[in-house]
Amino acid sequence: MHADGAIDGFDPEAVREIRSRLTAVREQGIRIGFAIESGSRAWGFPSPDSDYDCRFVYIRPVEHHLALTAARDVIEFPIVGDIDTGGWDLRKALRLALKGNAVVVEWLKSPIAYEEEVGFRSRLGGLLDLIMVPEKVAAHYVGLLRQHFQSEGEGAIKLKKLLYAVRPAIALEWMRQRSFQALPPMNMLECLEAISIASDLRTAILDLVQVKKQTREMGEGLPPMLVQSFLSNAFQRYSEILREFSRDPDGDRRAQHLADKFYVQEVLYRSS
Template sequence: MAETQKSSVTGRGTEDFDPQAVAEIRSRLQSVHRDGIRIGFAIESGSRAWGFPSPDSDYDCRFVYVRPLNDHLRLRAARDVIEFPIVGDIDTGGWDLKKALLLALKGNAVLVEWLKSPIVYEEEAGFRDRLGTLLDEIMVPGKVAQHYVGLFRQQWTLQEGAPIRLKKLLYALRPAIALEWMRQRSFVALPPMNMMECLETTEIDSTLRHAIIELVEVKKQTREMGEGKPPVQIDRFLGDIAERYRDLSLPSQRDNDEETAAHHLADKFYLQEVLSRKG
């Protein structure tokens, strides 16, 4: 079985969480370790990490793992995800590093977001730094922007001024603010995961900023936000975002040599991580 001494439970950002929920999540992670599987990092995703939790928000633990070498020497490939049953408000699941890297090469922003989560259940020393260095080299910001455009369109499809579940507003605001953050940096950098951190470093109208902060505070204090018309400033902002990114045209493809080089770097990283512990 693979060694696990290099993994350390940090609990960073979990101090205010329900101790029973944290204990259950750590128990699940330990069961992964007992199967000889390395966990590069395990973080909180979802609204708690995005900066707008409610009193009854779920605990969404996500992790990236590497199976022991022997698992790669079998004819039948192991599943590339590990899932636990959702019990109560605890949702725990992970991706094999190979799956995570292949999605990152396609522009899926999930791995980048997980990497930047401010809430950490556990991480292996140095893993996130190594992975972050790789992602800086292989991710195409234009593809990530397209990813956020897709997320935004999933959430914001109503006509201007129409009633909407107010909780849903925040799920539209998150990719909208991320897109503005990227636009203001000429789409050459990847935004923070936490929406409030992203908002803090994005230039927007002060009245809009205040309206967003007020909406977040309401969600933090109530279990059910209900339905209503969006605040005028937010409604206008989201309408502008829908128009601005209706036909987003950014370099989102590498030429053949660049694509080959990116895959080579990802292959090398994956191989090094698999071989770093034998088992």
């Protein structure tokens, strides 16, 4: 991001509209920890007409917690044109992180930020390092792979759908090659560069990315057989690996305690 707030390759009008929406949130007395770009632009394979997917984590002030009616744990704006903006309450983000949902840690690692509160990302990142269990995150990515992988794969398919399956498969391979002891980068190309796979498969994936970058969001094409085989083998391999992971109830309780403490501290932050 430039000193004037511009973001390379982003429509200035879209960026201004997103920041206007974020301002409307803060005007309700709500803190925004960070607001980032998610989706294909941050994953490294945008199309010429990809949406702007702004996602943010927010913290409600103490008085919102004292009302009889609990506030929603999401803030959503209508999708207008190619601008999609929405946020999660920190409570929701932490609850999902404890279950292994990788979304909040991906947001935290996004290379594209619209705005952020000084120090919040590092504080949240320090907590996530303590409470996120890589094996649970692996289960999250297997779920994404199951959701997007089309086993039939005959004929032309949506390139978006295919790459949305490739991304979790690459993330899982990144984790496996590190014995499931760390969490992968958000950017798929960065993840791909850091794993050891067959050179022809790497080339096929990169070629697919290039096609998507030059094709409209719903463009279709024939899936390369190498990529189809990679997805099929990944789904089988990691579905089996998940059965080998052991549970740690004591670790879960410790993580819950740390998340509770962090949440209370953030709600009280600046309240005095």
